[in-house]
Amino acid sequence: MASGNPFFDDIRTKSEVDPPQDEDMMDVSEFVNDPAQTALKPNVAVSSSVRDLLECPVCLNAMYPPIHQCSNGHTLCSGCKPRVHNRCPTCRHELGNIRCLALEKVAASLELPCKFQSFGCMGIYPYYSKLKHESQCVYRPYNCPYAGSECTVIGDIPYLVAHLKDDHKVDMHSGSTFNHRYVKSNPQEVENATWMLTVFSCFGQYFCLHFEAFQLGTAPVYIAFLRFMGDDNEAKNYSYSLEVGGNGRKMIWQGVPRSIRDSHKKARDSFDGLIIQRNMALFFSGGDRKELKLRVTGRIWKEQ
Incomplete structure (x- = not known):
């Protein structure tokens, strides 16, 4: 995705951002442990458009709570927020401290295949535990x-x-x-x-x-x-x-x-x-x- 924005392009060249620590994950425990959401998980079809919504526009990695948004609704991962100096990389509006709780809740309802599927892992994992599995997956190269x-x-x-x-x-x-x-x-x-x-x-x-x-x-x-x-x-x-x-x-x-x-x-x-x-x-x-x-x-x- 070409931004046409030198500021945005410069940020994207930086190294990947580590996922947030456990204290950030606790913010969405009400979604992860919601029985209604858990019951829905096996039936959730994860389309490419939904995955695109969960991709940070700066580092292009999957976003984990807290997911931030500007007043126009553009989202950004917590790791990239300080990189853009509190300015939305899409519209340049000030970010503030607005959480995108709806997107965090959507993420909690998803189950996705391990990224090492091509190496033999056939597991399907909840969105918020997939990253931990992949760090320990026996099929990782x-x-x-x-x-x-x-x-x-x-x-x-x-x-x-x-x-x-x-x-x-x-x-x-x-x-x-x-x-x-x-x-x-x-x-x-x-x-x-x-x-x-x-x-x-x-x-x-x-x-x-x-x-x-x-x-x-x-x-x-x-x-x-x-x-x-x-x-x-x-x-x-x-x-x-x-x-x-x-x-x-x-x-x-x-x-x-x-x-x-x-x-x-x-x-x-x-x-x-x-x-x-x-x-x-x-x-x-x-x-x-x-x-x-x-x-x-x-x-x-x-x-x-």
């Missing part, structure tokens, strides 16, 4: 787990596995044990470099092994950690160990893989993995300490 790029691809696990293989040229391995050698000619260059991502297939699941260098404060370190391609409740069914060593010394890490629901950065910055300080890594490498040569071995197993 995953973000691409590849680090070191601004990849925005989303999809289910089979799709992402093919994407990692075809588009990111990630090494794919079958089996629950691994033995990888990491070599870098100039270990002084850290600069948050992502070195390696390997995908393992075992136990009918997929796991991502990350190995990279980054700055921990002012100290350069190396970290290796495993992520599970699935939800956190499934990830907890597995454990893994990592081992690195040289010159008669050895370091061992054992942990639980993180779900790829957590971002790569969140997993890395939690230090939930095998962390090797650079001096120790160079000691493991032997030689003149001018080249990094690390051999990391590991195993994945399923807990009983």
